[in-house]
Amino acid sequence: MIEGKKIFWMFKKDILSLWRHKPRLISLLMFPIIMITLFGYGMGGSIENVPIVVVEQSEGNFTDMTLMAIKDMPIFQVKNITTNVNTAKEMVNTGQVKAAIILPPNYEDMSTNQSKMVVLYLDSSDQMAAQIVVPATQGLFAKLSSVLGAEKLANLQVQSSSKSMEGFSPSSSNMNNPTGMANQSDGSSGSNVDNTGSSEDGAINELSSSSGLEGLSSSVTEVASSINLQVNKIYGDIAYIDFLVPAVLAMTVMMSCMMGMGQSIAGERETGELARLFMTPTSVATVVGGKIISKLVIEIGRAMILLVAAILLFGITIRGDIFLAIAILVLGALCFVGFGMMISATAATQEDYTQMVMPLTMPMMFVSGVFYPIETMPWIFQKIAYLLPLTYLNDAMRGVMLKGFGIGDIWLDIVVLLAFLIVFFAAGVVRFDRDV
Numbered sequence: 001m002i003e004g005k006k007i008f009w010m011f012k013k014d015i016l017s018l019w020r021h022k023p024r025l026i027s028l029l030m031f032p033i034i035m036i037t038l039f040g041y042g043m044g045g046s047i048e049n050v051p052i053v054v055v056e057q058s059e060g061n062f063t064d065m066t067l068m069a070i071k072d073m074p075i076f077q078v079k080n081i082t083t084n085v086n087t088a089k090e091m092v093n094t095g096q097v098k099a100a101i102i103l104p105p106n107y108e109d110m111s112t113n114q115s116k117m118v119v120l121y122l123d124s125s126d127q128m129a130a131q132i133v134v135p136a137t138q139g140l141f142a143k144l145s146s147v148l149g150a151e152k153l154a155n156l157q158v159q160s161s162s163k164s165m166e167g168f169s170p171s172s173s174n175m176n177n178p179t180g181m182a183n184q185s186d187g188s189s190g191s192n193v194d195n196t197g198s199s200e201d202g203a204i205n206e207l208s209s210s211s212g213l214e215g216l217s218s219s220v221t222e223v224a225s226s227i228n229l230q231v232n233k234i235y236g237d238i239a240y241i242d243f244l245v246p247a248v249l250a251m252t253v254m255m256s257c258m259m260g261m262g263q264s265i266a267g268e269r270e271t272g273e274l275a276r277l278f279m280t281p282t283s284v285a286t287v288v289g290g291k292i293i294s295k296l297v298i299e300i301g302r303a304m305i306l307l308v309a310a311i312l313l314f315g316i317t318i319r320g321d322i323f324l325a326i327a328i329l330v331l332g333a334l335c336f337v338g339f340g341m342m343i344s345a346t347a348a349t350q351e352d353y354t355q356m357v358m359p360l361t362m363p364m365m366f367v368s369g370v371f372y373p374i375e376t377m378p379w380i381f382q383k384i385a386y387l388l389p390l391t392y393l394n395d396a397m398r399g400v401m402l403k404g405f406g407i408g409d410i411w412l413d414i415v416v417l418l419a420f421l422i423v424f425f426a427a428g429v430v431r432f433d434r435d436v
Helices: 004-020 022-042 061-072 085-093 127-167 178-224 240-271 273-278 284-314 322-344 350-367 379-385 389-403 411-431
Strands: 050-055 076-082 099-102 116-122 227-233
Touching: 050 061, 050 085, 050 127, 061 076, 061 127, 076 085, 085 099, 085 116, 099 127, 116 127, 127 227, 127 240, 240 273, 240 284, 240 322, 240 350, 240 389, 273 284, 284 322, 284 411, 322 350, 322 389, 322 411, 350 379, 350 389, 389 411
Parallel strands: 050 076, 050 099, 116 227
Antiparallel strands: 099 116
16 A cells, blocks of 8 residues: 655655755756757757868959858858968868868959869868868859859850941942942942842851851850869768767767766765775775776777777778877876766765766767767857867867878877866865765
């Protein structure tokens, strides 16, 4: 038989227990709000403000119109306008911008029907951004090509009309031939008029057949392709799985390390194992060091299994040094082990630890660009992303695996991860509560 009064007591007990554990209560209330915000704004947005550089090698009204059209597109954020092609390519190669739009030297030349070749120099390692940038750029220059083609076609029609008028001009020999005038007065002008008419018709037919129709046809064809766009993908065609795997490796290390530290420290504190361990003459540094080494070995082994599976199942290729990629994973694992230790240092139970860490790990997974580029998110989320260690681990892993970067190209990511590591471990050791 169910006793209603005692059921109320049990309910009251659980509510009071939750109220006494403030970190768990705050996490329970904030976590749904954070997740719905991320799904609503972070993953539901469109790619905007992709950083690009524009190379202008000529000056004039059409170049100015093109620059204004590029700046007016919400998808692009023009970081720089330069006249040096090599400077623009270097900005793409070093990751300062995603693409370079290179206008040719003859971009302002309207005197010929020669098509103008615009080059899109694209960082294709960001596969989702590349999928948006390429068609947007193609659509932009298709419209500009139509504008330029209409202007050329109007000029072509004016030139054609001028040539036609020249074909109808009177012959200088007839104007200065008095014999012809005499023949007209003698009544023999009929035959002369017929001859003149036939000669004019022949001139018109000749103009239409040779220089008219054929010239107009070829000119219209050239006008139709006034601007051509050439797309140069510096890392080739990259599939979504290639874009995804480096970040999934980083995310797996992050989740495993942080969740594992909850069981390793907070869980053992709850069961009393940590108290029994501290009854022995063992220092905090020894305990923490042993936990770190064991967790590091386990998580690196798990990451290696995932990497081998990705290579065998999906044909993933690593363009850079595989040992550098492994070293970065080790650094990332150390960083997140320290993060987990810092949080678990004062967590009374494993449930408390889980509730405290979930509002940190789940948003980090979505905001740090694992599944979608950071450019898809509102600007406030983009700023938050660069405060999270997973962002830098993702960037370093993609740099090595997709772009073939060396340590000199990703030194900033490494320095930031080392800084996070030092802060996390220092805070974890200071906050570690031996009195369990």
